[in-house]
Amino acid sequence: MFEAPAPATVDRMLAAQRHAADQFGLRATGRRVWGYRSRTLSSAAGPHWLRVVCAEAGTEGGTLWNGPSTSRTLPASVPRPDLFRIQDWTTERYAYRAELYALAPDPMVSPRPVLDEDPGLPETWWKEMLAALDALADVLPPADRETVREEYLLRVIPEFTGHPVDDVTWSTAHGDLHYGKVTRGPHILDWEGWGRAPYGYDAATLYVYALLAPEAAARIRTELAPVLDRPEAHTGPLTVCAQVLQAQDRVDFYAELSGPVREHLAHL
Incomplete structure (x- = not known):
């Protein structure tokens, strides 16, 4: 979604992703998807989707951090991939959260937030x-x-x-x-x-x-x-x-x- 960050941040987030995948007994594969300001890194992991969130240690928590976990209470009539597991850990400088989702069975409507042409949705x-x-x-x-x-x-x-x-x-x-x-x-x-x-x-x-x-x-x-x-x-x-x-x-x-x-x- 967003461009890859500086090499040091790439290395740190990839290490966090590998750690998360190991905890879940999986291996992250496929295209890397970076979030806004590189605070998230996501990719497929076998039949799942693995999302890793990062914050400076001591600043984790709050609305954005807990949004996915609290969304589990939303009704089933709001279609979204199931969130199966959450794993938290902290290093000296950073806090991390790994979220393991069902892999959405269909492609995204667009590779970027805005439409450049009619997507032909029925x-x-x-x-x-x-x-x-x-x-x-x-x-x-x-x-x-x-x-x-x-x-x-x-x-x-x-x-x-x-x-x-x-x-x-x-x-x-x-x-x-x-x-x-x-x-x-x-x-x-x-x-x-x-x-x-x-x-x-x-x-x-x-x-x-x-x-x-x-x-x-x-x-x-x-x-x-x-x-x-x-x-x-x-x-x-x-x-x-x-x-x-x-x-x-x-x-x-x-x-x-x-x-x-x-x-x-x-x-x-």
Whole structure:
């Protein structure tokens, strides 16, 4: 997903991955998938998927660290690979967590978060995704699981979109539902950031991240209309647009999206 880090970090994370694989009696194989700022390293391990998370010793824990483990409580109607085992260990400088998942049986929708062309997903895929989003929205998350904080959106939406923030309807969201984290099953991956967010936040992410492919975006907007056309979904898209514009100088694909996002905001 992201580029490999500096060689010293690569060596350290690969050593951690080997240690995790040994603990599970497996061997990591296949393509390495690096996470944001190289805090995670994932790859296939036999019939499983092995994900290793790293933090500086003493800073582990919290929302992102515990997201996957707490997501085990989500209903089965939210399709995701099973998380079988978790193994924690600490060195002098770093804390690590290894998570062993079922290997998703189908490929990713896109090799990167945004769409460059129509992925050709069938109508049944969108119906299943909408059902999953509805089931997730009905979940009452733990009090400490906040994907988007109210103080944040009250600040960034007016600053970066020029729109006021009306009454916000809150629900539960995956929190990072882009095309590099959903398969053609569909199965939804990487639950570290799930929690409370404005209603429609996930659906808005899928729509906004398709704006580089206008024909695909138009179709996706139609498929997601049961969520996005609801009055309470107004804040979700504004939040996603504000996040894109706020981070366009430090996230490459946000920079690509910034022009289409401004055009989208101009038509709201």
